[in-house]
Amino acid sequence: MSSHREAPEISKDPVADSTDVYAFRSPANPGNVVLIANFIPLQKPDSGPNFFEFGDDVLYEIHVSNKGTAQADISYQFKFKTKVRNNRTFLYNTGPISDIDDETWNRPQSYSVKRVKGNDTTTLGSNLPCPPVNVGKRSTPDYAKLAGQAVHQLPRGRKVFAGQRADAFWVDLGSIFDLGALRPFNEAHLIPMGAMDGINSVQSFNVHTIAIEVPIDELTRDGSTPSDPMSATSTIGVWATASRRTSRVFNKKTGTYRDFGKWRQVSRLGNPLFNEVVVPMAEKDLWNSREPSGDSKYQKFVYKPELAGLLPVLYPGVFPNLAAYDKQRADLHAILLTGIPEGVVPGFQNHTGPVPSDMLRLNVAIPPSDDPNPLGLVGGDPAGFPNGRRLEDNVTTIEIRAVAGLTIPLVDPSFTPDDAAAAVEDGSEYTNSPLLGEFPYLGLPGGGYQTEPGTTQAS
Numbered sequence: 001m002s003s004h005r006e007a008p009e010i011s012k013d014p015v016a017d018s019t020d021v022y023a024f025r026s027p028a029n030p031g032n033v034v035l036i037a038n039f040i041p042l043q044k045p046d047s048g049p050n051f052f053e054f055g056d057d058v059l060y061e062i063h064v065s066n067k068g069t070a071q072a073d074i075s076y077q078f079k080f081k082t083k084v085r086n087n088r089t090f091l092y093n094t095g096p097i098s099d100i101d102d103e104t105w106n107r108p109q110s111y112s113v114k115r116v117k118g119n120d121t122t123t124l125g126s127n128l129p130c131p132p133v134n135v136g137k138r139s140t141p142d143y144a145k146l147a148g149q150a151v152h153q154l155p156r157g158r159k160v161f162a163g164q165r166a167d168a169f170w171v172d173l174g175s176i177f178d179l180g181a182l183r184p185f186n187e188a189h190l191i192p193m194g195a196m197d198g199i200n201s202v203q204s205f206n207v208h209t210i211a212i213e214v215p216i217d218e219l220t221r222d223g224s225t226p227s228d229p230m231s232a233t234s235t236i237g238v239w240a241t242a243s244r245r246t247s248r249v250f251n252k253k254t255g256t257y258r259d260f261g262k263w264r265q266v267s268r269l270g271n272p273l274f275n276e277v278v279v280p281m282a283e284k285d286l287w288n289s290r291e292p293s294g295d296s297k298y299q300k301f302v303y304k305p306e307l308a309g310l311l312p313v314l315y316p317g318v319f320p321n322l323a324a325y326d327k328q329r330a331d332l333h334a335i336l337l338t339g340i341p342e343g344v345v346p347g348f349q350n351h352t353g354p355v356p357s358d359m360l361r362l363n364v365a366i367p368p369s370d371d372p373n374p375l376g377l378v379g380g381d382p383a384g385f386p387n388g389r390r391l392e393d394n395v396t397t398i399e400i401r402a403v404a405g406l407t408i409p410l411v412d413p414s415f416t417p418d419d420a421a422a423a424v425e426d427g428s429e430y431t432n433s434p435l436l437g438e439f440p441y442l443g444l445p446g447g448g449y450q451t452e453p454g455t456t457q458a459s
Contacts, residue, residue: 136449
């Protein structure tokens with residue numbers, strides 16, 4: 001998946017595991033940018049009584065680079081605090097939770113958000129309540145109300161939300177990792193089976209979302225709101241991290257842990273599927289601990305991606321042109337590591353400079369689309385992936401087609417993509433709760449009582 005189980009060690013630490021990052025201009029407030037980082041993957045909604053929550057011992061951050069160095073020029077930091085109201089019960093809630101500050105919610109969580117720019121740290125909000133998880137119709141009878149109460153207004157028109165949502169990613173994970181099978185193309189696989197529609201492996205699962213909406217001029221290097229997409233100041237790089245203290249000690253008398261030492265990064269995410277399917281297994285955890293500015297180490301895996309070599313083997317005779325292409329994949333290098341420079345796509349660029357680095361790259365001068373195309377830039381919609389990432393962007397199909405050679409002609413006009421490159425897909429669709437038209441945009445999480453295996457309902 002995008003980054004749900006992308007590396008061996010972080011898969012054992014889901015509270016610190018980032019699953020997806022999104023960055024897009026707000027369709028409701030086009031003068032603002034929405035930054036979203038999801039954590040805690042594959043949440044089964046009925047997992048009580050110890051329901052999912054952010055870690056009080058984790059530092060969550062969303063970073064923005066705007067000077068071409070692939071280093072964080074602006075960071076938004078989120079730290080959480082959990083308390084138990086009634087220490088004599090095992091229950092998450094002792095009655096219906098009708099309001100976000102009801103005493104019946106036994107384990108409320110709140111957080112602070114800070115903006116770090118250079119040596120300056122500004123607290124934007126503190127003691128901001130999260131919503132409870134969606135327990136069920138009796139415990140959280142009006143979940144939409146509770147979620148709405150957790151959208152907080154901050155200075156300068158900013159908004160922030162932190163809490164459970166429906167996972168907005170979709171992918172046929174069960175098929176893809178079964179020897180690279182794509183169900184709609186099963187008959188062409190090396191081990192053929194009958195063709196069928198894709199299945200969304202993330203259906204019915206929730207995540208925990210950190211979302212913040214800020215003015216564009218807060219993110220650009222010169223404090224402007226660019227209107228020219230070709231201006232170097234119009235593009236920013238975005239990624240998310242989670243960090244833990246270097247030492248952890250278990251107190252046998254209290255049954256609790258205490259953390260010591262400096263913060264150390266244990267999870268990182270920029271582009272979807274980068275660590276998942278580009279970085280080799282033996283280096284995945286090291287990649288998670290590194291900064292984007294050091295990603296030159298991983299260029300070789302982008303220039304010659306393993307998946308591009310596997311496709312002609314797994315689908316014999318389907319990708320002959322891709323199989324014969326022996327040049328470095330400059331198209332993928334631009335898409336994933338530097339941004340697309342001026343002159344490749346007419347009227348478009350999201351170049352962040354020469355430093356190879358895995359970041360989402362958003363050209364903030366490009367307005368939101370009135371009719372978003374889920375195939376983003378390759379579908380003729382410059383407001384979509386790989387120009388940032390919107391919730392509705394079908395990043396799995398976009399990246400599969402790019403790896404299959406569809407984007408090679410952008411940098412090498414002599415190459416003719418195989419016919420299958422424009423058609424290949426996993427065939428899955430978004431099947432979780434409907435996305436919203438307003439902040440925080442992700443759908444309401446599936447409820448524990450309402451959800452059956454393979455289905456999800458938010459109300």
